[in-house]
Amino acid sequence: MRLQAPKGTYDVLPLDQPRWHHLFDTTRRVLGRAGYQELTTPILEHAEVFEKAVGDAADLVVQKEMYTFEDRGGRHLTLRPELTAGVLRAFIERGMHTWPSPVKLWSAGPAFRAENVQRGRYRQFHQVNLEIVGSDSALADAEAIALMGDLLAALGLRRTVLKVGSVGDPDDRARYNAYLTQALAPHAEALSPTSRERLRLNPMRVLDSKDAGDQELVATLERPLDFLGEGARAHFGAVTGHLDDWGVAYEIDPAIVRGLDYYRRTAFEVHHQGIGAQSALGGGGRYDGLVRQLGGPDVPGIGWAMGVERLFDALEAEGVTATDRDRPLAFLVAMDEAAVSELAALARALRAEFRIEHAYVRRNPTKGLRDADRSGAIYAVLRGERERDAGVVMVKHLERGDQVEIPLEALADHLRAAARDEPQPSTSLHDAGVRTADRG
Numbered sequence: 001m002r003l004q005a006p007k008g009t010y011d012v013l014p015l016d017q018p019r020w021h022h023l024f025d026t027t028r029r030v031l032g033r034a035g036y037q038e039l040t041t042p043i044l045e046h047a048e049v050f051e052k053a054v055g056d057a058a059d060l061v062v063q064k065e066m067y068t069f070e071d072r073g074g075r076h077l078t079l080r081p082e083l084t085a086g087v088l089r090a091f092i093e094r095g096m097h098t099w100p101s102p103v104k105l106w107s108a109g110p111a112f113r114a115e116n117v118q119r120g121r122y123r124q125f126h127q128v129n130l131e132i133v134g135s136d137s138a139l140a141d142a143e144a145i146a147l148m149g150d151l152l153a154a155l156g157l158r159r160t161v162l163k164v165g166s167v168g169d170p171d172d173r174a175r176y177n178a179y180l181t182q183a184l185a186p187h188a189e190a191l192s193p194t195s196r197e198r199l200r201l202n203p204m205r206v207l208d209s210k211d212a213g214d215q216e217l218v219a220t221l222e223r224p225l226d227f228l229g230e231g232a233r234a235h236f237g238a239v240t241g242h243l244d245d246w247g248v249a250y251e252i253d254p255a256i257v258r259g260l261d262y263y264r265r266t267a268f269e270v271h272h273q274g275i276g277a278q279s280a281l282g283g284g285g286r287y288d289g290l291v292r293q294l295g296g297p298d299v300p301g302i303g304w305a306m307g308v309e310r311l312f313d314a315l316e317a318e319g320v321t322a323t324d325r326d327r328p329l330a331f332l333v334a335m336d337e338a339a340v341s342e343l344a345a346l347a348r349a350l351r352a353e354f355r356i357e358h359a360y361v362r363r364n365p366t367k368g369l370r371d372a373d374r375s376g377a378i379y380a381v382l383r384g385e386r387e388r389d390a391g392v393v394m395v396k397h398l399e400r401g402d403q404v405e406i407p408l409e410a411l412a413d414h415l416r417a418a419a420r421d422e423p424q425p426s427t428s429l430h431d432a433g434v435r436t437a438d439r440g
């Protein structure tokens with residue numbers, strides 16, 4: 001049998017690495033400046049962590065998507081389907097409620113869901129997450145939302161649409177769910193099977209349905225924003241007020257919902273029109289009941305998650321490319337046997353300062369230059385018997401084609417000067433490494 005990666009997973013090839021670096025460097029910079037600290041949690045957690053997070057109104061769709069298995073010790077473990085539950089498990093287990101409050105964290109890494117694979121939907125995908133734990137201030141909501149926008153902009157995205165709504169307090173949700181149950185009961189037969197199940201378990205999630213028939217029914221109904229009580233309404237006004245003060249562009253979406261019970265008040269999503277049907281780049285909301293639901297202290301929190309693969313799709317749709325894998329400054333070509341070990345030793349010495357590659361075997365000049373070219377190097381450095389006798393190396397600029405002979409001892413100085421004159425081969429991707437195509 002031919003070995004293949006499991007369905008819904010993929011390899012990140014060397015040429016794809018720069019955009020990952022761009023994403024994580026930018027995240028670290030943008031969120032780091034706002035005082036967020038990076039937290040890395042295990043990919044495996046006890047199944048209980050996610051079961052508790054999902055709660056009683058167990059959304060069967062969520063449950064079915066989880067990769068849960070029994071290990072050899074009979075423990076039920078789950079490959080995390082999202083990052084928040086694990087972050088809050090760590091918050092509780094490590095006593096972070098004693099840290100200066102609020103605790104502001106970001107996390108990134110793989111997540112797993114047994115989904116139908118399609119464009120924008122994988123079984124192993126990646127998320128970037130932000131969490132603010134310990135504040136119920138509308139400033140925290142506004143900051144989380146604004147930072148999501150800041151990160152998208154810093155990545156180079158322009159065509160994102162931020163939608164903000166509110167699911168209300170638990171009482172408001174209950175009233176809205178009761179209303180939905182009543183309003184949809186006469187139409188239950190017309191709903192899609194998924195929505196029918198949701199209507200029974202978690203009515204609000206019917207609003208999330210992508211089914212055209214469901215959408216038509218739902219369009220005639222009142223929205224969660226119409227059901228806000230006084231507290232939730234004031235909070236929503238404060239959040240949008242801050243966003244307005246800061247000049248953050250957003251739309252109010254009265255129908256935004258968050259499936260799980262612990263969500264309250266602020267809910268938001270960010271979409272991109274250029275990435276197909278799965279247009280959500282990410283979303284988030286306030287989850288004041290969650291830490292307690294997981295067995296921790298009663299502290300409020302808010303957070304968001306964005307899908308890395310969808311961000312890449314959006315960057316591609318906007319013509320933003322993270323450029324240049326790291327190019328060697330020079331590729332050393334040995335033209336006789338003696339030069340092979342000479343140049344290997346030289347490469348090791350030069351690597352203290354420069355990015356250098358070399359062939360492991362003797363090459364004739366034509367093949368050697370071809371190797372050098374394919375490595376992406378700016379210079380080829382050639383040495384054979386003739387150069388050894390003269391105590392020199394031949395240095396050739398691969399794009400321009402000009403070449404000079406220089407004494408072996410002068411090579412480091414020569415490369416240093418050349419590296420100063422050349423547009424730097426990028427060694428890490430910061431803003432300068434990101435080229436934005438003309439958008440007309």
Ligand code: AMP
Binds near residue numbers: 115121123
């Ligand atoms: P969620 O935790 O479902 O709110 O998802 C947050 C974000 O993660 C979504 O907006 C997507 O960008 C991304 N995402 C969720 N599921 C998948 C998946 N199966 N494949 C790729 N990205 C996903």
